[in-house]
Amino acid sequence: MRFIISGAAGFIGSHFCDRLIAEGHSVLALDNFITGATRNLEHLKGNPAFVFREWDICRPLEVEGPVDGVLNLASLASPKDYLEHPIETLEVGSVGTRNMLEIARQHHARFLLTSTSECYGDPLVHPQVETYWGNVNPVGPRSCYDESKRYAEAITMAYHRVHKLRTNIARIFNTYGPRMQLNDGRVVPAFIDQSLRGEPMTVFGDGSQTRSFCYVDDLVDGLFRLAFSDERYPVNLGNPLEMTILEFAERIRRITGTTVPIKFEPLPEDDPKQRQPQIDKAKRILGWQPKVELEAGLRATIEYFQKLDTPVAAR
Ligand code: UDP
Numbered sequence: 001m002r003f004i005i006s007g008a009a010g011f012i013g014s015h016f017c018d019r020l021i022a023e024g025h026s027v028l029a030l031d032n033f034i035t036g037a038t039r040n041l042e043h044l045k046g047n048p049a050f051v052f053r054e055w056d057i058c059r060p061l062e063v064e065g066p067v068d069g070v071l072n073l074a075s076l077a078s079p080k081d082y083l084e085h086p087i088e089t090l091e092v093g094s095v096g097t098r099n100m101l102e103i104a105r106q107h108h109a110r111f112l113l114t115s116t117s118e119c120y121g122d123p124l125v126h127p128q129v130e131t132y133w134g135n136v137n138p139v140g141p142r143s144c145y146d147e148s149k150r151y152a153e154a155i156t157m158a159y160h161r162v163h164k165l166r167t168n169i170a171r172i173f174n175t176y177g178p179r180m181q182l183n184d185g186r187v188v189p190a191f192i193d194q195s196l197r198g199e200p201m202t203v204f205g206d207g208s209q210t211r212s213f214c215y216v217d218d219l220v221d222g223l224f225r226l227a228f229s230d231e232r233y234p235v236n237l238g239n240p241l242e243m244t245i246l247e248f249a250e251r252i253r254r255i256t257g258t259t260v261p262i263k264f265e266p267l268p269e270d271d272p273k274q275r276q277p278q279i280d281k282a283k284r285i286l287g288w289q290p291k292v293e294l295e296a297g298l299r300a301t302i303e304y305f306q307k308l309d310t311p312v313a314a315r
Contacts, residue, residue, distance in 0.1 A: 001025045001026075001068035001069060002025065002026045002027075002028070002066055002067055002068050002069075003020055003025055003026070003027050003028070003067075003068065003069040003070070003071055004027075004028045004030065004063060004067055004069070004070050004071065004100075004103060004109075005017060005020070005027055005028070005029055005030065005070075005071040005073060006030045006031070006057045006071070006072050006073055006074035006096070006100055007030075007031060007036065007072075007073035007074035007075060007114075008027070008029030008030055008031050008036070008041065008052070008073070009029070009031035009033060009036030009037055009038060009040050009041050009052075010031065010035060010036045010040070010073060010074075010075075010077075011040070011077075011175075011177070011179045011180050011181070011216065012073055012114070012172070012175060012216060012219065012220065012223075013029075013031070013036065013040075013073040013074075014036075014040035014041055014179055015177070015179065015216050015217070015220045016071065016073065016220050016223060016224070017029055017041065017044060017050065018044070018220075019220050019221075019224055020224075021044065021047060021049045021050060023224070024049075025049070026048075026049040026050070026051075027049060027050050027051070028051050028053065028063065028067075029041065029044075029050065029051065029052045029053070030052075030053055030054075030055045030057060030061070030074070031052075031054065031055070031074070032054060032055060032056035032057075032074075033054065034056075034076060034081075034085065034088060035076050035077070035078070035081050035181065035184070037179075037181065040179045056096075057072075057074050057092065057096040057099050057100055058088075058091045058092060058095045058096045058099070059099070060099050060102070061099060061103060063103055063107070065107055066107065067103060067104075067107035067109045068107075068109050068110065069104075069109050069110040069111070069112070069227060070100050070101075070103050070104040070107075070109050070110070070111045070112070071111075071112045071114075071223075071227065072096075072097055072100040072101075072111070072112065072113050072114065072152075073114045074092050074096055074100075075089070075092060075093065075114070075116075075145075075148075075149075076088060076089045076092070076145070077116070077145075078181070078184040078185055078186045079142065079145075079185060079186070079268065080184055080185025080186070081184060081185075082142075082144055082145040083141055083142075083144075086141075086144035087144070089144040089145050089148055090144050090147070090148045091148075092148070093145075093147075093148025093149055093151055093152045094148055094151050094152070094155070097113065097151075097152040097155060097156070098155055101155065101156065101159045101165070104159075104165055104167075105159065105163050105165060110165075110166045110167075110168070110227065110228075111156065111159070111165055111166065111167045111168070112167075112168045112169075112170065112223065112226065112227045113152055113153065113156045113167065113168070113169045113170070114170050114172055114223065115149045115152060115153050115169050115170060115171045115172070115234060116145070116146075116149045116171060116172055117171055117172065117173040117174070117236070117238065117275055117277065118136075118142065118145055118146045118149060118272075119134050119136070119146065119149055119150050119153065119171060119234075120132055120134040120135065120136075120171075120272075120275075121134045121135040121136030121137065121146060121270075121272065122135050122136075122137075122270060122271075122272045122273060123135055123272065123274065123275065126274050126276060127240065127242075127276035127277060127278040128236065128275065128276065128277060128278060129236075129278040129280075129281075130171065130233065130234050130235065130236055130278075130281055134150075136150065137270050140269060140270040141268075141269050141270060142269075142270050153169055153234065156169055157169075157232070160232055166230070167232055168226045168227060168229060168231060168232070168235070169232075169233065169234040169235070170222070170223055170226050170234070170235055170237050171234045171235065171236045171237065171277075172219065172237055172238065173212055173214060173236065173237065173238025173239070173275065173276075173277045174188075174211045174212060174213050174214065174238065174275065175213070175214045175215075175216055175219045175238070176188040176213050176214070176215065176216065176297065176298075176301055177215050177216030177217065177297060177300065177301050177304075178216070178300060178301055178303075178304035179216075179304070180301070182305060182308065187211070187245060187248065188213065188301065189305070190202060191248070191249055191252045192252060192256070192298075192301065192302055192305050193305065194260060195252055195253060195256040195258040195260055196256060196258075196302070196305065196306065198258065198260055199260060200260055200261045200262065200263035201249050201252070201253070201260055201261075201262050201263065202263050202265050203245055203246055203249055203262050203263070203264050203265070204245070204264075204265050204266065204267045204268060204271065205245075205264070205266070205267030205271065206246075206264065206267075207244055207245045207246030207249065207262075207264070208244050208245075208246065208273075209244065209245055209267070209271060209272065209273050209274065210242050210243060210244050210245070210273070210274045210275060210276065211242070211243070211245065211248070211275050212238055212239050212240055212241055212242045212243070212275060212276045212277060213239060213241070213248070213294060213297075214237070214238045214239035214290055215239070215290065215292035215294075215296075215297035215300075217292060218239065218290035218291055218292050219237055219238070219290075221288065222235075222237040222282060222286060222288045223237065225286040225287070225288050226282075226286060229285060229286060231281075231285050231286075235281050235282050235285065235286070236277040236278060236279055236281065236282060237277070237279070237282055237288075238276075238277035238279065238290075239277070239290040239294075240276055240277055240278070240279055240290075241294060242274075242275075242276040246262070249262055251294065251295075251298065252298065255295065255298050255299060255302065256302060
C-alpha cells in the first residue's frame, strides 16, 4: 500500500515511516521542519519505498495516485513549541488536517488522525476513558493545542459522516524514545539532558502531578494496528503505568546514576494534574497493549541522547 504521512520528520512520524517500510509499504513523507529534524529520516534516504517532500500541509497539496492511506501526524506537540507558535499550532490542526482529509477523499484512501490526551484537558475523570468529554480551558495558553486537536477530531468525524471516509482517531498519551528533540522542553528529554550534564533537574510545581509514559515502539504498533481497523471513534494509545513527576525524576536519577539535585520551578498554567490512559478499548479492538518496560525504554532513550552528533555536554 502507498501511504502519505505528514509530520514525517517528527519524533513519532519518523518511527511510523520506519514501521510502514518494514511492513513492505511505500511512503510519501511530508514535513515543513517547524519542529521535525532531517536527521530523523537520514537513514531512509535512497530507499526506493521512501519519498520525501518538504511541505507545509496548511497549503493545499495535489498528489498523484494511487494513495491508499493518509496518516496525519503533523503537529507542534511539545508545550514549549506550541506556546511559542500558537497560531501555527491552530492552523496545522485545522487547515492542515482539512487538507489531508481532502487528499484522502480525492483518492478514496483511509485516514488516520493522531489526536491527543490533551483533548481531556485537566481531567476530572481518572483514568481517562474515551467517552469522557474533557475539561479544557478554551482560552488558556494550552488552548491552541487542545482546541486544534478537538477541531481536528470533529472535522475527521464530519468527513466520515458526510463523505463516508474510513477514518481513525488515536488519542496519544505521553510518549518517549529516541528521536525526541533534546531541547523541546518536554520532561523526558529535559530530565535526561540535565542529569547527563550534571545540572539540577527542573521539577515544575511540587512534582505531584502525574503522567504515564509509553515507549515509542509500542505507540507506533498501536497506530499501525489502528490504521487498519474499522473503529471510527477515538482510541486511547498510551501506557497506563502512572507516576508522579517527582517519582519520574527519581527513576531517571537512578538509571543515569546521577546525584544532581532537584530544583523546583513554578508550575505552568493549566498543567494537567493527572493523566493516565484507560486502554481497555485498544486491548479489545486492536489486541494491543504496551510491552516495553519503562526502565528498558529509558535506557534506550538515554543511549540515543548520548550518541547524538552534538555531544550533550558541548551543546
Ligand atoms: N515538567 C517538569 N519539568 C520539566 C518539564 C516538564 O516538571 O523540565 C512537567 C510538566 O509540568 C508536566 C510534566 O512534566 O507536568 C509533563 O510535561 P511535558 O512537557 O513532557 O508534557 P505534557 O504532559 O505536559 O504535555
